[in-house]
Amino acid sequence: MSPGRRKMLGAIVAVINVGIVGAIVGPVMGFVTSPMNQRGKKGWVKIARIEEIPDGRATEIRYSMRTKDGYHVVDREYSIYVRRDGEQVMCIDPACTHLGCRVEYQVDRDRFLCPCHGGVFDKHGGVVSGPPPKGLIRHLVKVEGGNILLHREV
Amino acid sequence: MARTPLPIKEHTISPEERADETRVTTHPEEELRLARPSLRDWLDLRLGWYGFVRKNLDEPMPPGVGWWQTLGNLLMTLLAFQFITGFALAMYYSASPETAYDSVKHINTEVPLGNFVRGLHVWGSTLIVMAVVAHTLRVFFWGSYKKPRELTWLVGVFIFQVILAFSFTGYLLPWDQKAYWATVVGTRIAATIPFVGDALLYLVRGGAEVGSLTLTRFYALHVMALPAALIGLMGIHLYLVRRHHIAGPVLPRRGKPVPFYPDQLFKDAVVQLVGVGFLVYLALAFKPALEAVANPTQVEFAPRPEWYFLGLYELLKIMPSGWELVATFVVPTGVTLGMIFLPWLDRSESRHPARRQWVIVTGIGIILMIGLLTLKGILETPPPHHSAPADLKATKTSDSS
Numbered sequence: 001m002s003p004g005r006r007k008m009l010g011a012i013v014a015v016i017n018v019g020i021v022g023a024i025v026g027p028v029m030g031f032v033t034s035p036m037n038q039r040g041k042k043g044w045v046k047i048a049r050i051e052e053i054p055d056g057r058a059t060e061i062r063y064s065m066r067t068k069d070g071y072h073v074v075d076r077e078y079s080i081y082v083r084r085d086g087e088q089v090m091c092i093d094p095a096c097t098h099l100g101c102r103v104e105y106q107v108d109r110d111r112f113l114c115p116c117h118g119g120v121f122d123k124h125g126g127v128v129s130g131p132p133p134k135g136l137i138r139h140l141v142k143v144e145g146g147n148i149l150l151h152r153e154v
Numbered sequence: 155m156a157r158t159p160l161p162i163k164e165h166t167i168s169p170e171e172r173a174d175e176t177r178v179t180t181h182p183e184e185e186l187r188l189a190r191p192s193l194r195d196w197l198d199l200r201l202g203w204y205g206f207v208r209k210n211l212d213e214p215m216p217p218g219v220g221w222w223q224t225l226g227n228l229l230m231t232l233l234a235f236q237f238i239t240g241f242a243l244a245m246y247y248s249a250s251p252e253t254a255y256d257s258v259k260h261i262n263t264e265v266p267l268g269n270f271v272r273g274l275h276v277w278g279s280t281l282i283v284m285a286v287v288a289h290t291l292r293v294f295f296w297g298s299y300k301k302p303r304e305l306t307w308l309v310g311v312f313i314f315q316v317i318l319a320f321s322f323t324g325y326l327l328p329w330d331q332k333a334y335w336a337t338v339v340g341t342r343i344a345a346t347i348p349f350v351g352d353a354l355l356y357l358v359r360g361g362a363e364v365g366s367l368t369l370t371r372f373y374a375l376h377v378m379a380l381p382a383a384l385i386g387l388m389g390i391h392l393y394l395v396r397r398h399h400i401a402g403p404v405l406p407r408r409g410k411p412v413p414f415y416p417d418q419l420f421k422d423a424v425v426q427l428v429g430v431g432f433l434v435y436l437a438l439a440f441k442p443a444l445e446a447v448a449n450p451t452q453v454e455f456a457p458r459p460e461w462y463f464l465g466l467y468e469l470l471k472i473m474p475s476g477w478e479l480v481a482t483f484v485v486p487t488g489v490t491l492g493m494i495f496l497p498w499l500d501r502s503e504s505r506h507p508a509r510r511q512w513v514i515v516t517g518i519g520i521i522l523m524i525g526l527l528t529l530k531g532i533l534e535t536p537p538p539h540h541s542a543p544a545d546l547k548a549t550k551t552s553d554s555s
Binding site: 040076101 | 250251252335338339342343346353356357359360361362363365366367370450451452456457467470471473474475476477478482
């Protein structure tokens with residue numbers, strides 16, 4: 001076999017193999033990485049009645065929302081801290097901004113503590129001490145007809 | 155039937171010789187035997203079995219090789235146990251948030267020997283981490299990673315990583331509180347990486363939150379991708395170990411190499427017996443735990459990782475605000491890269507610890523730091539631990555008991 005023909009056939013085999021690898025890797029990568037491009041739309045969700053929230057402290061509210069979790073639709077329960085000072089209502093996300101543990105509200109100190117790595121947040125969610133890089137996330141909230149509505153991914 | 159003329163050979167060949175020789179003889183009896191071979195000979199002709207077995211049993215062991223060189227074999231045995239118990243568990247396990255917890259509970263409480271088989275798997279993971287650490291340290295202190303064994307070490311480092319990935323992905327599968335929250339925190343670590351962190355978090359979790367797609371992702375990795383990777387890497391590792399032989403003591407000793415069988419194989423068997431015995435004892439004496447079902451809304455739960463991740467956990471605690479990337483990314487990546495490039499960082503000719511001081515000192519420093527942080531994590535009183543009150547039900551994963 002001439003060296004030219006040998007080289008030529010080798011090159012064709014290489015191209016075919018690249019095609020074969022691409023044919024499996026391309027679609028599978030797209031399939032597996034698809035969640036990276038999914039971001040939920042935001043909407044208003046009713047979480048509580050304003051009169052249910054005591055004044056001057058944070059209260060943990062659990063609300064249920066129909067969510068699509070992968071392949072099934074579930075009524076998933078969520079929890080959030082609602083703080084009311086008079087007419088002003090604030091929704092504080094309980095996920096620690098450090099690594100996502102649930103912060104615990106301590107009524108006597110009016111602070112949020114993270115049990116995992118010791119983060120401490122003040123009553124409005126600002127960092128007091130510990131490793132968290134930023135304050136707790138505050139969600140947009142509005143009160144309509146006595147209902148507290150939370151703006152979140154739906 | 156036409157036969158190729160046989161080269162002349164004066165004597166009848168012994169079974170040992172037969173292993174390597176082309177089976178040709180002029181001796182009439184022998185020729186008859188080869189014409190109607192025993193099953194063993196028949197198989198040998200097709201598989202080359204005698205040669206393979208003899209090559210491995212006669213593998214030369216340099217003088218001074220002994221008990222320290224049994225750890226790799228122990229690790230392999232424990233991994234085989236893990237593979238078999240994992241296969242058995244997969245027959246009862248169901249990877250969905252709605253069923254995972256109940257299926258594991260079913261294994262624990264109803265399936266005959268369920269506690270034992272799951273115990274072997276759970277305790278096996280701990281013993282494997284201990285064995286792989288011990289094996290790695292032995293190779294490190296003996297300097298066995300030096301030329302020409304750089305790639306053996308490199309593949310070993312990848313095996314180490316795969317084993318840690320096994321523990322991390324396996325941890326979520328029971329879908330109890332500990333599993334769920336350790337995964338929430340563990341996956342959030344990915345999100346701390348600048349620029350790509352958020353996308354990575356979605357990729358690892360299969361969405362914004364730890365949910366059904368996280369579970370199926372982890373399960374797929376745990377039972378498909380990681381075993382395939384491990385088997386491939388182990389194959390290369392063993393091939394390289396056999397190709398370059400065991401390194402032997404740091405200072406070569408006088409004497410002739412001894413075959414692997416029977417002395418070293420006997421030591422291996424003793425260590426395997428002790429290791430497996432200990433594993434069986436642990437599985438029988440300490441039933442594998444299953445906490446309350448995963449509950450994303452429960453605020454009171456303080457997750458703690460498995461003991462071998464406690465060092466990292468403590469490091470995360472002591473990092474001041476804004477420095478978490480150091481603990482989540484810089485330190486683990488640095489240690490891993492250090493391990494990967496160790497054979498090229500350590501340029502000394504000698505394998506003797508005294509002749510490669512900076513490597514040994516750095517190594518001991520890192521080991522001490524990890525050890526101290528782990529100890530701190532173990533000694534620290536765990537935060538008040540609440541299991542889920544009866545009135546709390548998780549997302550459709552109600553505890554049916």
